[in-house]
Amino acid sequence: MTQPKDPLRQWEETAKYWTRHSSTIREMFTPLTEALIQAAGISEGQKVLDIAGGAGEPSLTIAERVGPTGSVTCTDAVAEMVEAARHEAQSRGITNVQFHQCTADSLPFADESFDVVVSRLGAMFFPDPVVACKEMLRVMKPGAAIAFVVWHKSELNPFCHLITDVVSRHVPAAPADPDEPGAFRFAEPGKLANILTQSGVIDVAEQTLHFNIQAPISSEQFWTMRSETSETLRSKLATLSDAEKTQVGKEVLQAVRDFFPNSQMNFPTQMILVSGRKAG
Ligand SMILES: C[S@@+](CC[C@H](N)C(=O)[O-])C[C@H]1O[C@@H](n2cnc3c(N)ncnc32)[C@H](O)[C@@H]1O
Numbered sequence: 478m479t480q481p482k483d484p485l486r487q488w489e490e491t492a493k494y495w496t497r498h499s500s501t502i503r504e505m506f507t508p509l510t511e512a513l514i515q516a517a518g519i520s521e522g523q524k525v526l527d528i529a530g531g532a533g534e535p536s537l538t539i540a541e542r543v544g545p546t547g548s549v550t551c552t553d554a555v556a557e558m559v560e561a562a563r564h565e566a567q568s569r570g571i572t573n574v575q576f577h578q579c580t581a582d583s584l585p586f587a588d589e590s591f592d593v594v595v596s597r598l599g600a601m602f603f604p605d606p607v608v609a610c611k612e613m614l615r616v617m618k619p620g621a622a623i624a625f626v627v628w629h630k631s632e633l634n635p636f637c638h639l640i641t642d643v644v645s646r647h648v649p650a651a652p653a654d655p656d657e658p659g660a661f662r663f664a665e666p667g668k669l670a671n672i673l674t675q676s677g678v679i680d681v682a683e684q685t686l687h688f689n690i691q692a693p694i695s696s697e698q699f700w701t702m703r704s705e706t707s708e709t710l711r712s713k714l715a716t717l718s719d720a721e722k723t724q725v726g727k728e729v730l731q732a733v734r735d736f737f738p739n740s741q742m743n744f745p746t747q748m749i750l751v752s753g754r755k756a757g
Pocket residue numbers: 488502506528529530531532533534535552553554555558579580581582596597598599602603604
């Protein structure tokens with residue numbers, strides 16, 4: 478029987494691909510960063526903590542927004558991601574940001590340190606999200622804001638399901654357990670909001686974000702990016718022969734063709750944003 482892979486090990490392997498495609502990812506998810514900034518009321522001078530900051534976003538955009546009197550602490554569980562984020566900050570000349578390798582449930586910061594905590598596409602991967610949220614509350618100042626964004630259901634997101642539909646015809650797989658860490662763990666409306674409420678966050682609010690995932694890439698570049706940056710896809714494709722992989726690629730390009738008008742990616746997308754604050 479094959480052992481399930483250590484989730485953090487999977488992210489270590491994935492880090493180089495997120496780095497390779499980081500400028501496309503930044504552009505694709507800019508609307509998410511803006512929504513987090515708005516929901517958490519991020520403004521100049523604030524101290525912001527980004528959990529699971531990956532290759533540097535939304536940390537670096539927020540660092541520009543809080544300005545020289547504010548700062549961002551970018552954290553991620555995986556050293557390769559933290560290194561990629563640090564490198565990106567250097568190349569963009571952003572200096573009001575610090576980096577720490579740590580997991581969401583064990584933050585190396587003093588109580589009541591931050592005005593805001595955010596996490597973009599991270600919360601669904603925390604082994605125990607309630608423990609992680611309680612740890613975030615510990616490091617938040619009284620009254621501080623918290624905001625997370627996660628994927629809505631796969632079937633509402635052609636960016637995801639058009640590929641899954643093709644791949645599942647070639648590599649049958651059991652449906653993912655919705656309570657295990659994974660991209661769609663909090664796709665059910667209300668589920669992440671309940672976690673925040675259970676953890677002690679107050680004024681919890683949920684909204685569905687409708688936006689378009691856009692970037693100036695072709696459908697071929699999209700397929701390369703998706704087949705590299707998703708560990709789930711990489712593992713499934715690894716079970717296929719070269720001829721089968723070529724066939725999957727052809728079918729994906731056919732399935733997504735309507736979402737590349739003028740040879741640019743444009744997928745209608747839905748995500749869930751949950752926000753609240755610490756009692757103060
Ligand atoms: C989908 S990526 C999102 C990265 C970034 N926030 C973004 O939006 O581009 C998920 C990130 O969560 C990190 N991660 C996974 N489990 C974690 C944990 N328990 N604590 C902190 N980070 C974790 C991974 O290393 C990865 O960088």
